[in-house]
Amino acid sequence: MTAVQNEIERRGSRIFELVDKHPQPLFSKAGLYQRLMALSMRDEQFKVQLFRFVDVLPSLRHPREIIGHLNEYFSDDGFGPFVGTGIRLARIVPWVSGPILRWNVSGMAHQFIAGKNSDDVIKTLRKRRSQKIGFTVDLLGEAVVSEADADEYAARYLDLLEKLARETKNWTDPLGKNSELFPVVNLSVKISALYSQINPADPADAIAHLAPKLRPLLRRAREVGAFINFDMESYAHKNTTLELFKTIFREEEFKNWPHAGIVIQAYLRDSEADLRDLIEWGRKRGTRFAVRLVKGAYWDYETTKSLQNGWDCPVYFQKPESDANFETLTRLLLENESIVTAAFGSHNIRSIAHAQAFADELGLDPSRFEFQLLYGMAGPIKRALVEMGYRVREYCPVGELLPGMAYLVRRLLENTSNEGFLRAKFAENVSAKELLRDPTELIKPAVAGIGDPGGSASADGKNSTSLDIASADVYRNSPLVNFAYKDSQEKMQGALREVRKRFGEKYPLVIGGEKVWTDQLTPSVNPSAPDEIVGYGSEAGIPEAERAVKAAREAFGKWSRTPFEERAHLLERAADIMERRRYELSAVEVFEVGKPWNEADGDIREAIDFCRFYAQQMRRLGRPKLTQRVPGEDSYHHYWPRGVTFVIAPWNFPIAILCGMASAGVVTGNTVIMKPSEQSIVCGAMLMQVFEEAGVPSGVLNFLSGHGSVIGAHLVDHKDVDLIAFTGSREVGLKIWESAGITRPGQRELKRVICEMGGKNAMIVDSDADVGEAVGYSIYSAFGFQGQKCSALSRLILLQDNYDRVMERLIPAAASLRVGNPEEPGIMVGPVIDEAAYRRILDYIEVGKSEATLAYQAKDLPRQGYFIPPTIFTDVKPNMRIAREEIFGPVLSVLKVRDLDEALEVANGSDYALTGDRRIFLAESGQHRARQSPTGSGKRLHQSLVHRRDCRAPSFWRIQNEWQRHQSRW
Numbered sequence: 020m021t022a023v024q025n026e027i028e029r030r031g032s033r034i035f036e037l038v039d040k041h042p043q044p045l046f047s048k049a050g051l052y053q054r055l056m057a058l059s060m061r062d063e064q065f066k067v068q069l070f071r072f073v074d075v076l077p078s079l080r081h082p083r084e085i086i087g088h089l090n091e092y093f094s095d096d097g098f099g100p101f102v103g104t105g106i107r108l109a110r111i112v113p114w115v116s117g118p119i120l121r122w123n124v125s126g127m128a129h130q131f132i133a134g135k136n137s138d139d140v141i142k143t144l145r146k147r148r149s150q151k152i153g154f155t156v157d158l159l160g161e162a163v164v165s166e167a168d169a170d171e172y173a174a175r176y177l178d179l180l181e182k183l184a185r186e187t188k189n190w191t192d193p194l195g196k197n198s199e200l201f202p203v204v205n206l207s208v209k210i211s212a213l214y215s216q217i218n219p220a221d222p223a224d225a226i227a228h229l230a231p232k233l234r235p236l237l238r239r240a241r242e243v244g245a246f247i248n249f250d251m252e253s254y255a256h257k258n259t260t261l262e263l264f265k266t267i268f269r270e271e272e273f274k275n276w277p278h279a280g281i282v283i284q285a286y287l288r289d290s291e292a293d294l295r296d297l298i299e300w301g302r303k304r305g306t307r308f309a310v311r312l313v314k315g316a317y318w319d320y321e322t323t324k325s326l327q328n329g330w331d332c333p334v335y336f337q338k339p340e341s342d343a344n345f346e347t348l349t350r351l352l353l354e355n356e357s358i359v360t361a362a363f364g365s366h367n368i369r370s371i372a373h374a375q376a377f378a379d380e381l382g383l384d385p386s387r388f389e390f391q392l393l394y395g396m397a398g399p400i401k402r403a404l405v406e407m408g409y410r411v412r413e414y415c416p417v418g419e420l421l422p423g424m425a426y427l428v429r430r431l432l433e434n435t436s437n438e439g440f441l442r443a444k445f446a447e448n449v450s451a452k453e454l455l456r457d458p459t460e461l462i463k464p465a466v467a468g469i470g471d472p473g474g475s476a477s478a479d480g481k482n483s484t485s486l487d488i489a490s491a492d493v494y495r496n497s498p499l500v501n502f503a504y505k506d507s508q509e510k511m512q513g514a515l516r517e518v519r520k521r522f523g524e525k526y527p528l529v530i531g532g533e534k535v536w537t538d539q540l541t542p543s544v545n546p547s548a549p550d551e552i553v554g555y556g557s558e559a560g561i562p563e564a565e566r567a568v569k570a571a572r573e574a575f576g577k578w579s580r581t582p583f584e585e586r587a588h589l590l591e592r593a594a595d596i597m598e599r600r601r602y603e604l605s606a607v608e609v610f611e612v613g614k615p616w617n618e619a620d621g622d623i624r625e626a627i628d629f630c631r632f633y634a635q636q637m638r639r640l641g642r643p644k645l646t647q648r649v650p651g652e653d654s655y656h657h658y659w660p661r662g663v664t665f666v667i668a669p670w671n672f673p674i675a676i677l678c679g680m681a682s683a684g685v686v687t688g689n690t691v692i693m694k695p696s697e698q699s700i701v702c703g704a705m706l707m708q709v710f711e712e713a714g715v716p717s718g719v720l721n722f723l724s725g726h727g728s729v730i731g732a733h734l735v736d737h738k739d740v741d742l743i744a745f746t747g748s749r750e751v752g753l754k755i756w757e758s759a760g761i762t763r764p765g766q767r768e769l770k771r772v773i774c775e776m777g778g779k780n781a782m783i784v785d786s787d788a789d790v791g792e793a794v795g796y797s798i799y800s801a802f803g804f805q806g807q808k809c810s811a812l813s814r815l816i817l818l819q820d821n822y823d824r825v826m827e828r829l830i831p832a833a834a835s836l837r838v839g840n841p842e843e844p845g846i847m848v849g850p851v852i853d854e855a856a857y858r859r860i861l862d863y864i865e866v867g868k869s870e871a872t873l874a875y876q877a878k879d880l881p882r883q884g885y886f887i888p889p890t891i892f893t894d895v896k897p898n899m900r901i902a903r904e905e906i907f908g909p910v911l912s913v914l915k916v917r918d919l920d921e922a923l924e925v926a927n928g929s930d931y932a933l934t935g936d937r938r939i940f941l942a943e944s945g946q947h948r949a950r951q952s953p954t955g956s957g958k959r960l961h962q963s964l965v966h967r968r969d970c971r972a973p974s975f976w977r978i979q980n981e982w983q984r985h986q987s988r989w
């Protein structure tokens with residue numbers, strides 16, 4: 020054993036000894052609470068349900084709602100007699116049990132929340148002072164969705180600072196040594212609370228908005244001699260927070276101020292690089308600063324988020340890896356003590372003992388660094404550290420019960436986590452020796468499945484084609500680009516520059532493998548700057564359309580007999596090319612259809628996914644299936660291609676939808692004529708280039724840009740077109756449906772038509788919904804990409820119980836949106852597609868003004884371009900035009916209803932039935948009611964935030980049963 024390990028053990032044992040002198044159970048509150056926590060540690064399912072219940076409880080207003088949720092979460096009898104009896108009792112007397120439950124949960128929350136407000140918290144701080152424990156105060160609050168919320172937060176921080184400074188004027192340093200490094204008043208600030216529009220792709224914008232809000236607080240802190248710490252939250256905001264810290268504290272005004280600190284999270288793989296960079300920055304700045312080193316509190320969130328988006332996971336998978344990294348960073352901090360003051364935020368005695376031992380080795384006085392522990396947790400450890408002469412500070416959250424719930428649940432999860440130190444020590448009595456082991460010895464060699472998105476997907480079926488799919492059919496989405504990385508931001512900027520250089524290029528038709536130019540060129544303009552022409556497309560007329568049908572017909576014979584494996588390969592090659600050209604394709608979308616960066620990237624990702632998914636499905640469906648075997652006869656089920664497919668796409672998902680429909684046709688052995696929308700010709704031409712590079716044989720995929728009303732209508736009626744795949748407006752879709760139903764002379768097949776049409780999507784905000792979350796999603800769904808998605812939120816249905824609470828936050832949230840040219844990173848609302856759309860939407864706004872109440876309309880818009888102000892109408896009734904017709908722009912109608920039954924009636928009482936969404940607290944809790952929910956012709960009930968993906972392939976086939984007779988041999 021090394022000398023340092025010896026010393027760690029010695030110190031660790033000493034801490035344990037002191038801790039054991041004043042034994043305390045893990046959960047200090049006795050009774051019901053302790054029993055529930057004990058049960059949670061034994062039963063993971065119970066724990067999940069319990070914490071969900073705790074989270075939703077503050078938003079339930081009536082005892083019957085509380086009992087309803089209790090029933091839904093705990094209806095399973097498997098939770099044992101204690102829970103079963105409790106639930107039965109609660110049901111009998113809801114008016115008594117509701118308040119009792121609420122009271123108990125408040126009690127739980129108060130265990131971790133130091134006070135409701137600044138007055139309240141002072142009492143707690145005084146008590147701690149007498150125990151020689153310092154404080155840092157943090158403000159709890161609901162998610163910030165608007166600048167009004169952010170301003171309120173900033174004011175609360177300032178108020179808190181003033182009160183703390185006043186109340187603690189005569190307090191002195193508990194150690195009476197090196198006190199200049201550790202001001203008594205210490206405030207922890209959450210950056211995300213001060214600006215509602217932080218976008219990881221645009222740190223410069225965030226800094227430009229955050230710095231002015233922070234300066235008054237920092238100035239005042241300096242005046243009153245307080246310390247300000249920047250807290251660290253999710254990984255998406257990490258780089259922005261670091262950059263902000265370095266920018267603001269380099270400013271002349273704060274350059275020499277030493278009382279600023281920031282957090283480093285040891286569970287992040289890049290934390291060491293960040294810390295080294297900070298130290299270097301600090302040395303150049305020449306003034307001391309502080310770092311609070313923590314393990315990190317968002318592990319579940321970070322792993323889930325990165326798995327969901329296919330990103331490299333930013334956090335270590337194994338707990339001992341984070342522990343070991345904590346020690347590495349501890350050493351780095353202490354070695355650089357001359358410039359950085361360290362605060363070690365951990366409840367793990369091994370980590371604490373390691374910091375002590377290493378500081379000792381360096382000969383550092385214990386009063387030059389501190390330990391920070393959370394309020395309401397690990398009391399005996401704090402006491403032990405004080406007894407040993409160390410500096411201890413408590414992290415004290417302040418806030419109301421409702422916003423405090425998320426914090427409470429995080430603490431409960433931490434306390435009951437299988438890997439948590441406190442549980443091991445205080446609930447499971449793991450030996451001191453075991454708890455003091457070197458974490459590097461506990462790291463297992465790469466554990467298969469951990470952090471592997473494939474492993475996770477197959478485990479829960481989330482990415483599967485259906486919930487009960489065989490594991491071999493699990494599909495893995497292509498990763499989204501993570502714009503939080505500087506590298507991704509630079510690549511996108513580079514792509515935008517390159518694509519801009521190609522403005523004005525001309526793109527030909529492609530028919531039978533040949534490039535075809537026509538006399539007519541159609542310009543495609545940038546809707547943000549209509550005088551910029553992104554490109555010109557050759558315009559096809561009837562002769563070119565005829566030529567395309569002929570080429571496709573000729574190619575069909577061979578292509579339909581080409582092995583499906585070869586066809587699947589073609590799609591996979593196309594996917595690889597799109598992956599390679601990803602930024603470039605996204606940039607074209609930003610210019611041609613005004614998509615914000617992340618939306619454009621999502622579209623390219625979807626196109627890639629379509630190709631890979633259909634290739635995979637083709638391999639599954641391509642093999643004949645034996646359906647039955649009777650003596651002398653085997654029956655097989657085959658799919659056969661239909662013939663020539665005409666693909667008609669809209670402009671709003673200009674590559675994904677075009678690619679989805681075309682690739683499904685191609686991979687199933689049909690030949691395809693693809694027609695992009697008039698507004699997105701360049702995107703269509705790009706897709707054609709991709710397939711040409713992938714080696715699509717001549718005539719199998721033909722590119723025909725031109726007017727829908729001319730070549731579109733002609734080909735819909737064409738006798739040699741067997742199949743039509745259309746996505747677009749209801750008006751055009753219905754016309755196609757009708758026209759394709761007529762069988763024309765010489766037509767061999769009845770035409771098959773797949774029509775995906777418009778929507779008038781509704782979102783119901785149920786009484787138990789998290790309001791902040793519901794508002795955030797509503798805003799994103801209604802105004803993201805200017806409301807130009809078939810699934811965009813158009814009717815927000817609020818229960819009257821919720822109405823005021825939601826509206827209070829919805830309008831300021833809309834007013835905080837960034838409207839602008841999406842070429843800039845972080846813009847959420849850009850221009851609508853063209854002048855016609857611009858005029859049509861403005862007309863609808865006039866209709867809305869005459870029918871309902873204009874509750875909000877944005878004012879500051881770019882002067883050039885087709886920008887429509889985000890607009891909200893209230894007092895909307897279901898029979899009004901703005902509630903019935905698809906507007907396809909940033910216009911939201913809010914409808915107030917009595918109860919859920921009326922909400923469902925309103926949601927379903929529309930001609931459109933594409934998507935629907937009900938904002939409830941828990942998906943599970945709604946399961947038994949989901950049957951009546953707005954489903955859009957039974958299609959989908961999900962949050963209408965993202966364009967959904969579905970498989971269009973099966974209708975591209977004729978299904979044929981083939982009976983094969985086998986001559987029996989005797």
Ligand code: NAD
Binds near residue numbers: 667694735777808907
């Ligand atoms: P649109 O109906 O105006 O045009 C769609 C396509 O149809 C274009 O390529 C157009 O050239 C072509 N077209 C027009 N007239 C035609 C005709 N007579 N015959 C044949 N083709 C013709 O729709 P749009 O403005 O491009 O797209 C927006 C619409 O698409 C919205 O209504 C939106 O809800 C809908 N949409 C639906 C989905 C979905 O999956 N359901 C997805 C995206 C968009």
